[in-house]
Amino acid sequence: MGTWLREYVGITLGAVITAVSLNMFLIPNKVAAGGVSGLATVLHYLLNLPVGMTMLALNIPLFFLSVRVLGTRFGVNTLFGAAILSVAIDFTAPFTPVLTRDLLLSSLYGGVLSGIGMGLVFRFKGTTAGTDLAAAIMNKLFGVSVGQALLAVDFFVITFAGIAFKSAELSLYALISLFVTTQIIDLVQEGPSSAKAFFIMTCRPQQVAEAVIEQMGRGVTFLHGRGAYTDEERDVVFCVVNTSEVTRLKELVYKIDTRAFVILTDAHEVLGEGFTQNNA
Structure with missing residues (x-):
């Protein structure tokens, strides 16, 4: 059609x-x-x-x-x-x-x-x-x-x-x-909120990223960030997972860095590998 x-x-x-x-x-x-x-x-x-x-x-x-x-x-x-x-x-x-x-x-x-x-x-x-x-x-x-x-x-x-x-x-x-x-x-x-997006501020971004990729099989993106108070530059780890994987990801992050700052938000209609395929 x-x-x-x-x-x-x-x-x-x-x-x-x-x-x-x-x-x-x-x-x-x-x-x-x-x-x-x-x-x-x-x-x-x-x-x-x-x-x-x-x-x-x-x-x-x-x-x-x-x-x-x-x-x-x-x-x-x-x-x-x-x-x-x-x-x-x-x-x-x-x-x-x-x-x-x-x-x-x-x-x-x-x-x-x-x-x-x-x-x-x-x-x-x-x-x-x-x-x-x-x-x-x-x-x-x-x-x-x-x-x-x-x-x-x-x-x-x-x-x-x-x-x-x-x-x-x-x-x-x-x-x-x-x-x-x-x-x-x-x-x-x-679409319904079937996925969750994580923004992870940590002093060990490379370790967190590698753990997510290897242990959860999810893709990770580094976002460049700079602290307004400390003026310190640091990579922010961005990752989208299914709702059922939220607890596992949080445990994985805090196992690596107990002082990590994590923001969790709803992600609607996630398109791409591992999620819904875009047929538009």
Whole structure:
């Protein structure tokens, strides 16, 4: 399958999953979790407008405004993703069962499923336009950071929904759903934390490196470092291992140097020999 075809299939799959999550959990329970979909949900209940076509109607002027303000860097994938999501929402609505009327369950499961769908769209180099474009425009015109702009737009939509539905409780559930969605999007894009990265500051970097290579069969990289207080130059040992190997590596390091300074952090989607192969 060609790269472009794989991307469009991935974007379509992600958009359909997102559409199902909206129809199955969020829209029927009036959980407007920010973004253009949240605004379209409010307008659906106020004016009886179809959610999908309302989203498309809101996205089209945003797209052309972004091209005018930001240039033509937003390509075909943006229009494709937005159009597919809008069509999928209205097309799947009559066939999608509403699994629960519990607001907490709807917010959680709707957020998870939406996050999976949106994460797939982003992973395959697509976007569904909406608040992403609005935030980029605000950043260009007013100098507001993209993160702050996204927060402001989503906060406005959620507040508007609470006022329109006369329920502060619905706004609180929408915030839960929005938080879950963003976390799942990151998880889908970055992958689960299946590996750990070690930064090892030691006076015996060569010995530590040799031990890791010989006893654990893991690659090691030397990073050049210099202490700010002592002004002493020293190699920092960098190594990535599986989660199951963390204890073994720590024991190995401290067996060689009991005064070693070790930083351990999560490593997402590690590609290369000994880990996941990059098939992109």
